[in-house]
Amino acid sequence: ETGVTQTPRHLVMGMTNKKSLKCEQHLGHNAMYWYKQSAKKPLELMFVYNFKEQTENNSVPSRFSPECPNSSHLFLHLHTLQPEDSALYLCASSQDLESGSNQPQHFGDGTRLSIL
Amino acid sequence: GQNIDQPTEMTATEGAIVQINCTYQTSGFNGLFWYQQHAGEAPTFLSYNVLDGLEEKGRFSSFLSRSKGYSYLLLKELQMKDSASYLCAAMDSNYQLIWGAGTKLIIKP
Numbered sequence: 689e690t691g692v693t694q695t696p697r698h699l700v701m702g703m704t705n706k707k708s709l710k711c712e713q714h715l716g717h718n719a720m721y722w723y724k725q726s727a728k729k730p731l732e733l734m735f736v737y738n739f740k741e742q743t744e745n746n747s748v749p750s751r752f753s754p755e756c757p758n759s760s761h762l763f764l765h766l767h768t769l770q771p772e773d774s775a776l777y778l779c780a781s782s783q784d785l786e787s788g789s790n791q792p793q794h795f796g797d798g799t800r801l802s803i804l
Numbered sequence: 805g806q807n808i809d810q811p812t813e814m815t816a817t818e819g820a821i822v823q824i825n826c827t828y829q830t831s832g833f834n835g836l837f838w839y840q841q842h843a844g845e846a847p848t849f850l851s852y853n854v855l856d857g858l859e860e861k862g863r864f865s866s867f868l869s870r871s872k873g874y875s876y877l878l879l880k881e882l883q884m885k886d887s888a889s890y891l892c893a894a895m896d897s898n899y900q901l902i903w904g905a906g907t908k909l910i911i912k913p
Contacts, residue, residue: 692846730808730903731847731891743898778846789834789895790854795846 691715694779694796701769702804709764711779714783718784720762721793722754725776737762738785766801774803808904810892815910824877824890824907833896836868836875837907839891841906845881848892850877860903880907 692713701707713720715732721735736744737756753765762779778795807829818824833901839847853859853868853875861896865878877890889906896902 728812728905730905731893731901733900736900783897789899790852791902792837792849792852794849795839795843797846 692779692781692794692796693737694777694799696799698802700802700804701766703769703771705769706765706767708766708772708775709761709801711764711796713760713762713778713779713781713794713796715781715794717781717794718759719782720756720759721780721782722764723778723780725778725798731778732757735764736747736785743785769803771803774801776800806894806895806896806902808892808902810890810904810907812905813908813910815912816879816880818884818911818913820882821878821880822882822909824909825881825902826875826877826892826894828873828875828892828894828896828902828904830896830902833870834895834897834899836866837891837893837902838866838875838877841889841891843888845902850890882911884911884913 695710704732722738724732733746735754736749740756751768755763776798778798779796782793783791811824830844837904838850841847849868854887858867889908891906892904
């Protein structure tokens with residue numbers, strides 16, 4: 689039980705499809721993150737939300753669209769993805785961005801995304 | 805630029821000790837994290853260092869030298885379940901984590 693739940697665990701989609709990834713945290717945290725993890729590469733930070741406000745968008749293509757309706761839920765909407773977008777997408781949460789640097793991020797198990 | 809370097813893969817024997825090194829270059833520094841990630845699972849937090857020195861937590865210890873931009877994770881009395889990837893991440897002045905690519909640790913009987 690990680691406290692951060694992601695669904696679905698696996699997703700296969702065509703390049704013209706539209707799908708959404710969901711993340712829910714039960715830790716009472718106020719900051720949530722989307723990361724992309726590709727084989728043998730560092731985690732790439734995509735988006736950060738703090739108290740439902742987006743604070744970071746690290747030059748992510750517009751085919752990825754985040755949504756944070758409340759501090760417990762985070763979505764990543766996907767449309768017209770490319771084969772190079774195939775990766776593990778990880779969601780994380782932490783207390784918030786003001787509580788100090790020693791607050792660790794807690795991760796979900798990720799969604800394994802495959803683009804055909 | 806910001807960069808984290810750690811070995812791609814290491815092999816060790818059950819019951820032995822292994823040290824996984826990490827060097828970092830960041831714009832400002834607010835601490836160094838180590839995470840463990842088993843295949844197909846979430847990364848889980850292991851340790852945090854912000855001051856120089858050694859932090860011990862059971863079989864795992866983490867060391868930091870800020871002047872050298874260097875950290876290591878020391879795993880003692882290795883068990884088969886310690887086979888995993890170990891991720892080093894440094895927090896920059898904007899409180900963002902800069903991640904290494906991870907070290908895959910293989911434990912042999």
